[in-house]
Amino acid sequence: MRILLVEDEPRLQRSLARALREEGYAVDTADAGDDGLYKAETYDYDAILLDVMLPRLDGWQVLERLRRKKQTPVLMLTARDATRDRVRGLDTGADDYLVKPFDLTELLARLRALIRRAVGQASSRIEIRDLQIDTRARSVSRAGQSISLTAREYAILEYLALHRGEVVTRTALYEHLLDENDDTLSNLVDVHVFSIRKKLGADLITTRRGQGYCIEA
Numbered sequence: 516m517r518i519l520l521v522e523d524e525p526r527l528q529r530s531l532a533r534a535l536r537e538e539g540y541a542v543d544t545a546d547a548g549d550d551g552l553y554k555a556e557t558y559d560y561d562a563i564l565l566d567v568m569l570p571r572l573d574g575w576q577v578l579e580r581l582r583r584k585k586q587t588p589v590l591m592l593t594a595r596d597a598t599r600d601r602v603r604g605l606d607t608g609a610d611d612y613l614v615k616p617f618d619l620t621e622l623l624a625r626l627r628a629l630i631r632r633a634v635g636q637a638s639s640r641i642e643i644r645d646l647q648i649d650t651r652a653r654s655v656s657r658a659g660q661s662i663s664l665t666a667r668e669y670a671i672l673e674y675l676a677l678h679r680g681e682v683v684t685r686t687a688l689y690e691h692l693l694d695e696n697d698d699t700l701s702n703l704v705d706v707h708v709f710s711i712r713k714k715l716g717a718d719l720i721t722t723r724r725g726q727g728y729c730i731e732a
Contacts, residue, residue, distance in 0.1 A: 516561040516630055516674065517541040517691045521551030521577065522592065523569050531564070534619055539653060539666050541694035548572025555581050559690055562629050564622075567593035567604070575607055582608040588629040592617070627651060634677045641676045643730060646715065648676050655715070662714055667692070668707050675720060675730045684727035704728075 518535055522528040523546045535542045543558070545551035548569040555563055555577070563581075567574035574591055581587070591609045593600065601612045610632075611625050627639065627650055641648040645658045653669055655662045664672065670692050675683055688704050708720055708728060721729045 516670065517543070517558070517694060518626070519543050519545065519551065519554055519558070519560045519563045521545045521548070521555075521563065521569065521574070522566045523547060524566075531622075534623075538623060539670055541670075541692055541697070543695045546570075548574065548577045552577045552580055554695075555587060556584055558695075559687075560587050561633070561691060562588045562590065562626055564626070565589050565591050565609075567591060567595060567600070575603065578604070578607050578609060588633045590622075590625055590629055624651075631677070636677055641673075643676060643679065643719075646719065648673060657715060664711070664714065665707075668711050668714075671704065671707050672711055672715075675728060679730040682723050682726045682729045687727070 516539075518540045520528060520532055520535070520542055522531065522544070525546070528544055528546060532542045532544055543554055543560075545554055549571045551565065551569070552572060565574045565577060569577070572580075574593070578589060578591070581589070588610045589608065590611045590613060591604045592613055592615060593604070594615045604612050610629055613622060613625060631637065631639070631650065639649060639651040641650065647656045649655075650673060653673075655664055655669065655672065671688060674688065674691055685704050712720060719730060721731060723729055
């Protein structure tokens with residue numbers, strides 16, 4: 516999953532970006548509102564972490580302009596705990612609101628919930644026949660047997676599972692699984708899908724020639 520982090524405090528931005536990457540997210544960053552808005556409108560993110568107090572455009576302005584074009588899930592981060600500020604953020608189009616200082620585990624849980632809800636998945640457990648995917652633990656098992664996947668393999672499987680029944684193009688997989696600093700290889704997705712099939716069965720992921728990949732609903 517690809518996340519945009521818009522935060523102007525350098526130490527917090529670095530620590531959050533590092534924590535998110537350790538959780539397997541691809542992370543783009545911006546330290547000003549106008550830069551964050553440009554990236555949010557240009558790329559398709561699975562969620563956006565948006566600070567309120569930003570230079571050039573504040574978080575409310577970014578959110579208001581973004582909502583004219585996109586419905587990307589947004590979790591607002593702010594040091595302002597007044598009820599009127601939380602109400603303003605939610606009424607402007609934020610999906611959730613977290614007051615600084617916050618607990619990292621809570622932020623990660625809220626982020627997972629935002630991403631799940633955006634695709635209509637209420638539970639952290641996804642079941643596809645005898646396959647179980649735990650998005651909280653980032654673990655996979657089949658018929659009760661734990662299956663070891665690399666971080667990139669898991670990311671591809673989770674994305675396809677959350678969008679099961681849909682054909683997902685290779686381009687979409689690259690855009691949602693790699694951040695702005697990644698160097699992509701043209702056959703990277705194909706290699707990882709081949710490996711997933713070896714571990715979980717050739718029939719799990721269907722190739723739609725000329726279109727992309729699909730896990731049948």
